[in-house]
Amino acid sequence: MGVNAEVNAKPEARVIAVAGLGLIGGSLARRLADRGRRVIAWNHRPAPYDLARAAGIECVDDVTDLARAVPDVLVLCTPLKAMPDVLAKLAPVLDRRTVLTDVGSVKGQVRDEVKAAGLNDLYVGAHPMAGNEFSGYAASDPSLYDDALWAITFDERTAFDRLLVVADMICEGVGDRFIAIDDDTHDHAAALISHMPHVVSTALANELTETPGRNIAQALAAGCWRDMTRVALTDPDRTRAMVEEDAANVAMLLHHMSERLDSMATLLESGDETAMARIREFFAVARPYREYKARERGGAAHETVTVRIDGGDETVWRGQLLESAKRGEHVTHMTDRGHAVAEVRTALV
Amino acid sequence: MGVNAEVNAKPEARVIAVAGLGLIGGSLARRLADRGRRVIAWNHRPAPYDLARAAGIECVDDVTDLARAVPDVLVLCTPLKAMPDVLAKLAPVLDRRTVLTDVGSVKGQVRDEVKAAGLNDLYVGAHPMAGNEFSGYAASDPSLYDDALWAITFDERTAFDRLLVVADMICEGVGDRFIAIDDDTHDHAAALISHMPHVVSTALANELTETPGRNIAQALAAGCWRDMTRVALTDPDRTRAMVEEDAANVAMLLHHMSERLDSMATLLESGDETAMARIREFFAVARPYREYKARERGGAAHETVTVRIDGGDETVWRGQLLESAKRGEHVTHMTDRGHAVAEVRTALV
Known part of the structure; x- marks a missing residue:
């Protein structure tokens, strides 16, 4: 050689x-x-x-x-x-x-x-x-x-x-394929899409369990409740370990959720014109997410792109890989020290 | 006759x-x-x-x-x-x-x-x-x-x-079968198992939508996130109308959820021995709910019981029907003015 x-x-x-x-x-x-x-x-x-x-x-x-x-x-x-x-x-x-x-x-x-x-x-x-x-x-x-x-x-x-x-x-x-990110970005994302929602799901199950008419509520429950509380049925010791290992991120996200829900409660109690407008805004925030999921359900095709990663330059490759992940690209192949081939998955825009 | x-x-x-x-x-x-x-x-x-x-x-x-x-x-x-x-x-x-x-x-x-x-x-x-x-x-x-x-x-x-x-x-x-309850009990239960969780699901989707690394979080998402945000994909105008029609109950339950999540966040931030014990308690509250769901999955048989309803006594029949619903009984047949035949479904005990 x-x-x-x-x-x-x-x-x-x-x-x-x-x-x-x-x-x-x-x-x-x-x-x-x-x-x-x-x-x-x-x-x-x-x-x-x-x-x-x-x-x-x-x-x-x-x-x-x-x-x-x-x-x-x-x-x-x-x-x-x-x-x-x-x-x-x-x-x-x-x-x-x-x-x-x-x-x-x-x-x-x-x-x-x-x-x-x-x-x-x-x-x-x-x-x-x-x-x-x-x-x-x-x-x-x-x-x-x-x-x-x-x-x-x-x-x-x-x-x-x-x-x-x-x-x-x-x-x-x-x-397989991958995204390359720093530890904090990973642990925050994992807290957002799994660890924190596990706590939310458990809190919903706790609310029902502590309601005097809990069998009445359970009798009236349908698909919404079943899906929202499914992960609360996980072995609670396993969930607790997961949450405690990512405690700082989970705590921050739980504070966010607490504020979002409390603010919505206050708006519903007020019910005046300003509150009604802000309730409409609350339901509009997730529009990009709904549109993304609709495109995904519609079977949007994946585009293939080549992304330049300057592996020889210690100051830039981390940022280049992180930005690629943020754009919704999944790397399927590293061709050499300087390039990644990535699929562009349907992304939130 | x-x-x-x-x-x-x-x-x-x-x-x-x-x-x-x-x-x-x-x-x-x-x-x-x-x-x-x-x-x-x-x-x-x-x-x-x-x-x-x-x-x-x-x-x-x-x-x-x-x-x-x-x-x-x-x-x-x-x-x-x-x-x-x-x-x-x-x-x-x-x-x-x-x-x-x-x-x-x-x-x-x-x-x-x-x-x-x-x-x-x-x-x-x-x-x-x-x-x-x-x-x-x-x-x-x-x-x-x-x-x-x-x-x-x-x-x-x-x-x-x-x-x-x-x-x-x-x-x-x-x-079909029925439970008979007062309006407030119905509307509180419906808020608990559907209207409030719709808001929670939307708040989760909002959190992801407003996260800078949202495509990274979405890429890492699996079954937990998919289930927890499914109802947030409902037409937001329909959800909003439902929530506003039951505003007082939804607001009260959102305050409860907000307190549960904020309290959990504070415990995770503390991390001392007392906090760890209270985190274990949080995950233990829903035990009766998990056991109920496990029995349901196991295909627990329905028992048939006859419940006396004193239709002629205006002061007692409402309470008798409400208590029957609270016990998890579903009425399948009213035999005469004085009796209901009910299936006892698996109930939270």
Whole structure:
């Protein structure tokens, strides 16, 4: 391989280590092995090893063996609460050529733990929008990753070449697409579309539970109530853990919602002409969202665009990737150090 | 017929007049005609008359003709905003033997309009939990009423015999079941399970619409967000009208929700031991609701009970019917002036 080819070669994730063979990690390992990547896996209990080996996955006895294989990427797929322990074991043996990533749902917390272990320079965060209500390797299914979107997260220390390795794992290895954003943007968005609404849904269920005529209200309930309270039926301990891990964002958004609802209540109590006009405004705010959903239902086609990402310029690539995500683009392929190919999904305009 | 038989005969709804042949009125008229009741109908435009006559429904040119036929029941199925005009036309010609009822979704407002027209003594409120996203006679379908629950509403002036006529129309005429409650209980429950959650859903959609990274949040959204914002996609003018018609109840419930969410936000910001304990309590409140839904999913069987309703005693029957509804019982049949047969549905305990 000549010097020129060496310089321009796009970093790849040919050897991938997976720590944790639960639903998400097991499905990922199987998907990557099915698509021709070399996958080495470890699990805190060896129970799934026979099945995993039959699926073409190499299994090792100790999490440090993953590091010693010097994989291109090591993916942490353990529960968030197990991360500090796993990171402490990996830190002394992890080769600097390996990119460290994870699949956790709260990126700020994982990065803090990675920093505490002294591994932030090796790290790129990741979060696949995939999952279901089951758990464990027995429930794993490579098709869980069909057409899934991932978030890749970076901070000011993240090396662009390491981000390219994770992008290669996602786009070429798994066959998915991604958006690349900073941790705060990710955690705020996740709080907005999931963690905070879980609290709202639970508060609705609490209101009914504490109403004296609760069986009357429940008898009259139809589709609106069923949908609005479905996620309140989730195991409350799981919901509570999720909310507490993203507490600052959830608290801020709950204050916003509280103000929106209180303000609407006051307008309804007033009922004068000014109030009526402001009630009309309240119902008009979400117009762009309604129009976006109508276009989506109408099956709006995805456009394909090429986006220039100046990977060689440390001052601009983060902003370029973030702006791309804000425009509603999902990256399907990184062609080289300088370009991303992205689908433009229907976006809110 | 002897005197004794006369006294004990259960009042029946043999001849039923329907004012308004839209989705709800048209489906009701067809259902009653299919099941052998004599149905006379009027619509503000005669467009559906040919189809209605083919379905065995007698059609008349003027709303006053409905009253002149001296039906056992006259059902107002017009939009709420058309009610005052229709009531003003009916008031001079309505025979006192006719029971006046309606299918409106806010019972307090309809009763106020009925009172303004001087017709409260003839009136019993009704609200079928049936409907879909379509409108007009062309969309009507008798199966809309399959296994539907109705609310019957009364006030301190309601005559028990008139309630029995409406109950006969619902149970024997339509083949449905009902709960009987006062207007305030109905309108509070409807605000809790529908009107208020519509505002909450819209406030969530507003929060996303006003977020700078809204396309990022939307990209990461999954089932929780989709379900929580589905009703925010309803025509906002329709939602606004519904909320304004039940303004006092909606405002009170929005204040409750605002307080619940603000209090949770403050606890998350505090994060001390006391706060953590109160967060656990927040997630525990809805336990009876989760258990109820789990029993429902498990296909818990309905028990059949006979409930004594002392129709002859003006001071007790309202409370007896209300308590029955609070216990989660749905009345399927009134046997005579003194008894209701009810299914006990799975209830919150």
